[in-house]
Amino acid sequence: MLKSIARAVVRKVIDRAADLVPPMLDPRLRSQRMNLPAIDRAAHVLKGKPRVLVCVGSGLSAESGVPTFRGPGGIYSDEEIAHLTHVDTFETDREHMLRWYQERREQLHSIHPNPGHEALIGLAQTGDYTVSTQNVDHLLEAASDAAGFRPSIYHLHGSLLSVRCHVCDYEVEDLHLDLGEQPGCPKCGGPLRPGVVWFGETLPEDALEKSMEVARNAEVCLILGTSGLVYPAAALPETARRHGATLIEVNPHLSALSDISDIVIRGRTGEVLPVLLRRVQDLNRG
Numbered sequence: 001m002l003k004s005i006a007r008a009v010v011r012k013v014i015d016r017a018a019d020l021v022p023p024m025l026d027p028r029l030r031s032q033r034m035n036l037p038a039i040d041r042a043a044h045v046l047k048g049k050p051r052v053l054v055c056v057g058s059g060l061s062a063e064s065g066v067p068t069f070r071g072p073g074g075i076y077s078d079e080e081i082a083h084l085t086h087v088d089t090f091e092t093d094r095e096h097m098l099r100w101y102q103e104r105r106e107q108l109h110s111i112h113p114n115p116g117h118e119a120l121i122g123l124a125q126t127g128d129y130t131v132s133t134q135n136v137d138h139l140l141e142a143a144s145d146a147a148g149f150r151p152s153i154y155h156l157h158g159s160l161l162s163v164r165c166h167v168c169d170y171e172v173e174d175l176h177l178d179l180g181e182q183p184g185c186p187k188c189g190g191p192l193r194p195g196v197v198w199f200g201e202t203l204p205e206d207a208l209e210k211s212m213e214v215a216r217n218a219e220v221c222l223i224l225g226t227s228g229l230v231y232p233a234a235a236l237p238e239t240a241r242r243h244g245a246t247l248i249e250v251n252p253h254l255s256a257l258s259d260i261s262d263i264v265i266r267g268r269t270g271e272v273l274p275v276l277l278r279r280v281q282d283l284n285r286g
């Protein structure tokens, strides 16, 4: 009994001490404070009803527990990524590749949108927004359903939720199918694979064409959590810039798109986007 009282007292002292840490020492608060001027500049660019192309990378889902591919926090080595996301591997190392994808598919059951997804859907309701995502999860759609608002969302690299035949046009959205068992196509018997786009495969024509069209006419391009290394997705912000758009990047680290961005907000999307949304809403209220 005495032990548990002592433990409770120690816990209280530790909690109180944590409150006494001056904000400037709390890295998350400090980075937020540092970002406020850039967030304010970005909000002034996004106020009114601008035409906005949002280019999304795996960083937007990082705070939902989905590992990024590259950069600090990325859990795969570059070689591993290159190997497991290349179409040739489906011929040379199929079982390993399908097991890796099946593990990632199973993760989808336990992940949820984070404040970055929710704030992006909030921002999309303040203007003429189109989202072009490299992500293969369903978190933006889940945040849209929760908000009751669905902007145009183009999946440039497909979706982990769907499974398709490597030979014919059979495709189905089925998270319960176990790709690790190397199932055959019910239509032609060919091998089934995740409904994603691998290196060496072309992107869905409609998603790419529509995204490029929006990039050519965008007033703003919002770049969220991408290393900017994978083409042709990484060409979208460059295209928007060539056609006069203002580029705003949100990323805690330097990316291949940072030096062409007009406004760089060095922070996590889950922390920055809710602040940005509130600022845009305040400015729109006038």
Ligand code: BV8
Binding pocket: 056, 057, 058, 059, 060, 062, 063, 068, 069, 070, 071, 072, 073, 074, 085, 134, 135, 136, 157, 196, 197, 198, 199, 200, 201, 202, 203, 224, 225, 226, 227, 228, 229, 230, 231, 232, 250, 251, 252, 253, 254, 255, 267, 268, 269, 270
């Ligand atoms: C094609 C499969 C025609 C799905 C993936 C032009 C120039 C050079 C090369 C090429 C080119 N055109 C084509 C190529 C070849 C190739 C390519 O781009 N190679 C590069 C890498 C050299 N492209 C292709 O092959 C594409 N097809 O062009 O077709 C063709 C046909 C035949 C032959 C040639 C051409 C196909 C590309 C599709 C690749 N598929 N994955 C899957 O498994 O998911 S790529 C993989 O990388 C994922 O899809 C991922 O989405 C994508 C990009 O990564 P990012 O999303 O940027 O994520 P990354 O991990 O890299 O970075 C995360 C970022 O988030 C970091 O910056 C980090 O700092 C930040 N971050 C972390 N936490 C947070 C955060 N940001 C905000 N908040 C946080 N909390």
Ligand code: ZN
Binding pocket: 165, 166, 167, 168, 169, 170, 185, 186, 187, 188, 189, 190
């Ligand atoms: Zn088939």
